[in-house]
Structure formats: structure tokens, C-alpha cells
Amino acid sequence: MGTTKTEHFTAEQNELATLTKAIAHPARIAIIQHLIKVNSCICGDIVNELPLSQPTVSQHLKELKNAGLIKGSLEGNTICYCLDELGFSKIKEFFTTVDSYLANKNNQCC
Amino acid sequence: MGTTKTEHFTAEQNELATLTKAIAHPARIAIIQHLIKVNSCICGDIVNELPLSQPTVSQHLKELKNAGLIKGSLEGNTICYCLDELGFSKIKEFFTTVDSYLANKNNQCC
DNA sequence: TTTCTATATTGCAATATTACGATATAATAA
DNA sequence: TTATTATATCGTAATATTGCAATATAGAAA
Numbered sequence: 641m642g643t644t645k646t647e648h649f650t651a652e653q654n655e656l657a658t659l660t661k662a663i664a665h666p667a668r669i670a671i672i673q674h675l676i677k678v679n680s681c682i683c684g685d686i687v688n689e690l691p692l693s694q695p696t697v698s699q700h701l702k703e704l705k706n707a708g709l710i711k712g713s714l715e716g717n718t719i720c721y722c723l724d725e726l727g728f729s730k731i732k733e734f735f736t737t738v739d740s741y742l743a744n745k746n747n748q749c750c
Numbered sequence: 751m752g753t754t755k756t757e758h759f760t761a762e763q764n765e766l767a768t769l770t771k772a773i774a775h776p777a778r779i780a781i782i783q784h785l786i787k788v789n790s791c792i793c794g795d796i797v798n799e800l801p802l803s804q805p806t807v808s809q810h811l812k813e814l815k816n817a818g819l820i821k822g823s824l825e826g827n828t829i830c831y832c833l834d835e836l837g838f839s840k841i842k843e844f845f846t847t848v849d850s851y852l853a854n855k856n857n858q859c860c
Numbered sequence: 861t862t863t864c865t866a867t868a869t870t871g872c873a874a875t876a877t878t879a880c881g882a883t884a885t886a887a888t889a890a
Numbered sequence: 891t892t893a894t895t896a897t898a899t900c901g902t903a904a905t906a907t908t909g910c911a912a913t914a915t916a917g918a919a920a
Binding site (some may be wrong): 641642643644682683684687694695697699701702712717718719735 | 896897898899900907908909910914
């Protein structure tokens with residue numbers, strides 16, 4: 641069929657999938673890295689920074705915003721974007737679990 | 751159109767996108783969580799654990815393996831899967847950067 | 861050998877994502 | 891008011907992903 645069977649997985653698993661999927665594009669990673677570098681910026685700055693058209697950048701920003709990874713505030717004519725801590729904190733939880741598991745090297749089967 | 755413009759992004763950005771994309775599915779997150787729980791297991795165990803057919807589980811395992819997030823070792827008739835530290839360590843680097851940036855709250859524009 | 865068991869691959873239909881031109885919206889400047 | 895500037899949305903084509911039935915492969919057991 642082609643549709644992900646979200647209904648058979650936990651809310652946590654689906655949320656985590658949504659968050660990591662929002663990150664999983666080189667353009668969106670570049671946007672996140674740029675926001676870390678300049679702290680905050682407007683859409684036009686990112687359009688100048690990336691080899692993508694304005695509508696495409698706008699779409700990527702929307703996806704990051706929907707996932708809760710960035711937030712934007714209206715500043716007159718423009719919208720100022722910066723990272724949203726909330727989204728990243730949810731991802732952090734998962735990777736902390738994974739990393740602390742891997743740190744205890746009882747997992748030598750392979 | 752429709753193809754991600756990987757050639758315009760850095761190798762690091764593309765690699766990170768590939769890794770996070772491999773994680774970004776509830777079934778693959780469930781597989782990772784199950785492997786953490788039981789340390790290592792065979793494909794059939796995961797088929798019993800998830801509401802997906804054997805070919806679909808096999809495909810998800812392949813994607814996780816290709817991305818370097820799990821590894822499998824032949825044990826006679828079966829294949830024993832466990833987490834692959836290498837893939838996760840590459841992701842860890844990125845999120846460590848993000849988290850330490852967010853910890854220094856100079857980013858209050860929004 | 862033959863059969864059984866475990867996993868992978870093929871082929872395909874349904875759905876989702878990516879990218880962008882064209883256009884819409886909305887605030888500012890003239 | 892009319893431009894200009896910044897961003898979003900629409901529509902659509904190209905491509906990728908998801909899921910599974912059918913089938914292939916390959917080791918173990920009989």
C-alpha cells in the first residue's frame with residue numbers, strides 16, 4: 641500500500657519518527673547549522689545561503705516549524721527564525737538512551 | 751525535479767541526512783528500541799514483535815544496516831542483529847553541537 | 861537426497877517527498 | 891494610493907518510500 645502504519649506504533653515512536661524525519665534532509669540540516677551559526681535570521685538569508693529557490697526554502701522552514709524544531713516571530717515585514725529547544729529536547733532523550741546503552745559494552749554479539 | 755540536490759550540500763550534511771532518515775520511521779525506531787532491550791536478536795524475533803510482514807521487516811533491517819546503524823552476523827541458519835556504534839556516534843556529534851548551543855541561552859530572538 | 865526453516869529479493873501499487881514557477885498575501889516605502 | 895519587499899501557498903512533475911505477495915536462496919534437519 642505505501643502508507644506508514646503509524647497506528648500500530650506508540651505515540652512516542654511516531655513522534656520521534658516525525659522529528660527525525662524533519663531533520664533528515666541536507667537542506668534542513670544546513671538551515672539548522674546556519675541558525676546555530678548566526679543565532680537567528682530571516683527566510684531571505686537562508687535563500688541566499690542555500691542553492692534552492694525561495695518557495696523550496698519556505699517549504700523546508702515550514703516542515704521544521706511544524707515538527708517543533710524551529711520557531712519564527714513576525715518582525716514587521718520579515719519573519720525571524722531560530723531553533724526551538726522543545727523539539728530538540730525530545731530527540732535528545734532518545735539518543736541519550738541509545739548512547740548510554742552503547743557505552744555499556746555488553747552488546748558484543750556481532 | 752523531485753530529487754534531493756545532494757550535490758550542493760557538504761558530505762557531512764548528506765551523511766547526517768542519510769543517518770537520520772534511516773532512523774525516521776516508527777518501525778525502525780521500534781527495531782532499535784527492541785535491540786536495546788534484548789541486546790541482540792534475529793530477524794524472526796522482530797517479525798513477531800512488529801505488525802509488519804517478514805519482507806517489510808527485512809527491508810527495514812536492510813536500510814538500518816546500509817546506514818551503519820545496525821550490523822548482522824551469520825549464525826548458521828539465522829542472522830544475529832545488534833546496534834552498530836559507528837553510525838550512532840556520527841549522529842551523536844551533531845546533536846551534541848546542537849544541545850550545547852541550546853544550553854547557552856543567547857538565542858532569544860523568538 | 862528431500863524437507864524445513866530463516867532471510868532476502870523481486871515486482872508492483874499506493875503514497876509521500878522534493879523542487880520550483882506562478883501566484884497570493886501582507887507589511888513597508890514612496 | 892501605488893510600488894516594493896518578504897514570505898507563503900498552489901499546482902504539478904519527478905522521484906522516493908512503504909508494504910506485501912510471490913519467489914529465491916541457503917543452511918539445518920530428516
